[in-house]
Amino acid sequence: MEVRDAAPRLSNSLARAARAVTARVEQVLRPRGVTFDQWLVMDALAAEGGLTMSDLTTRTLATGPTLTRVVDRLVTAAAAYREVDLDDRRRVRVHLSSRGRAQHRRLAELVGEVEEEVLHGLGRPGEVLTALGRLGDS
Template sequence: MTLSRVPSADPSALTTAVPELLRQVAYQVSRRVEAALGPDGPTLEQWRVLDLLADGTGHPMTEIAGHAMVPPPTLTKIVDRLVDRALVYRRADEIDRRRVLVFLSEHGRRTHARLAPGVAGVAEALAGELGAQDAARLAELLERLRALPA
């Protein structure tokens, strides 16, 4: 489905077109980000974890899973691989010892700092392709959709 085939006035056609367009755009943006991460860099899901942890605080696995948009068992495998690459480490929460927090290692911090400009460049390129006004409008509409109850 292409944008030129989306009937703008037909609500029933938009009902099927909007989810499909969102899926296609998410796929295209993901491929651009993966290209910016490079063939030897982290996967997109690993990048999402590194990017969240770049705030310098530890995060619990449940929060990371939501941010990375993966189920908890998948996140465990992702974090295991990041630990194996010395990009992150786990530590028990000092307040609740039953809870495990994940932190960015110094190597992970350097890796994030090296890759972040390329990922930001993807967003800048997309905004440039749309133009400032359309990019702002798109962000506003997407935020409205994101805020809807699941």
């Protein structure tokens, strides 16, 4: 098979895989009142602390309007808060609140179990993650 023949199948396979994993993760998030996009924002904030909306867009791949709605909901739920950047007062940083950090810890365990289950079903989890990481870095 030529590489150009594999490309549409690769794109389709990756899209289907992403949707399948998202659906499985949503199964553990939804009963706890959290959307997948909210999870991605919470996870980014837990990993790196206060991030600007631009930083969050890069890390979550959410569009600006979607990200604004997600952060607004997290702020309304007291899981996150906004703070003016001390170095550049034109920028606003988003942080997880203590409530948000506790919620993230609980959810991270559940999401981790789902991800582990998915990866082990693929046979060689380390190789899969390495290959996906290379794709994401290109």
